[in-house]
Amino acid sequence: MKFYNAWYCPFGQRAWMTLVHKGIDFDYIEVDPYDETESWMAISRGAAMVPVVIQPNADGADTTIVESNRVIEYLEDLQPMTPIFASQPNQKAEQKYWMDHVGNNIVPYFYKFLKAVEPDQKQAYLREKMIAGMVTITEAMDHMGPFFDGAELSAVDIAFFPFAFRIETLLGEYRNFHLPTEGSSWQRYHQWYNAVLKHTSFKTTGTDNDGYVNRLIEHYQPYSLGS
Numbered sequence: 001m002k003f004y005n006a007w008y009c010p011f012g013q014r015a016w017m018t019l020v021h022k023g024i025d026f027d028y029i030e031v032d033p034y035d036e037t038e039s040w041m042a043i044s045r046g047a048a049m050v051p052v053v054i055q056p057n058a059d060g061a062d063t064t065i066v067e068s069n070r071v072i073e074y075l076e077d078l079q080p081m082t083p084i085f086a087s088q089p090n091q092k093a094e095q096k097y098w099m100d101h102v103g104n105n106i107v108p109y110f111y112k113f114l115k116a117v118e119p120d121q122k123q124a125y126l127r128e129k130m131i132a133g134m135v136t137i138t139e140a141m142d143h144m145g146p147f148f149d150g151a152e153l154s155a156v157d158i159a160f161f162p163f164a165f166r167i168e169t170l171l172g173e174y175r176n177f178h179l180p181t182e183g184s185s186w187q188r189y190h191q192w193y194n195a196v197l198k199h200t201s202f203k204t205t206g207t208d209n210d211g212y213v214n215r216l217i218e219h220y221q222p223y224s225l226g227s
């Protein structure tokens with residue numbers, strides 16, 4: 001399988017964590033997704049976005065998947081061992097609900113907050129919306145944990161954690177933003193955060209490399225300046 005990614009990309013990290021977690025063999029291909037060459041447009045089916053995974057099939061045709069959550073689902077179908085989705089349809093639908101919640105109620109506010117240079121009402125609004133999204137998903141976590149669904153890593157953790165990590169590192173650096181630590185919801189959040197942070201699937205996505213956090217911070221500097 002070919003995996004097209006950009007090292008800094010949180011959406012790509014979802015696909016990468018899933019590949020690692022499931023022990024799928026893949027060739028990692030680093031690309032600049034913004035460089036819309038003819039070949040990249042063809043590879044990415046016109047999306048010009050990472051992640052992209054391409055799987056050759058027995059009949060010689062390739063299957064190309066774009067969109068990180070679709071990649072997670074495809075990899076689960078391809079390699080059902082070490083499952084990251086529940087087998088019961090109702091539980092699986094619930095997991096997809098929370099994956100969508102991350103995309104709708106956390107991700108956009110994270111980016112907008114990072115780009116909001118002025119410490120004004122708009123910035124405060126974006127920060128509060130992001131926090132509200134995080135509290136809502138935290139309150140839906142399994143009470144024992146440490147992961148969202150309990151003892152094992154699931155697709156919800158994979159969809160959320162790359163953004164939780166950037167909230168911690170980038171907003172800490174550029175917006176002096178630090179999540180509360182007091183109260184049962186925030187304690188549960190930090191229990192979850194520390195468990196996924198230590199999980200092999202996350203540590204094997206380049207984050208253990210020397211200077212990873214500094215390079216990430218540097219990469220996102222233009223965002224922090226509003227561009």
Ligand SMILES: N[C@@H](CCC(=O)N[C@@H](CS)C(=O)NCC(=O)O)C(=O)O
Nearest residue numbers: 009010011033048049050051067068
């Ligand atoms: N909805 C997409 C978003 C992927 C995405 O935005 N990737 C960024 C890099 S982090 C990208 O490739 N941007 C290139 C572009 O917007 O042209 C997904 O979930 O995979």
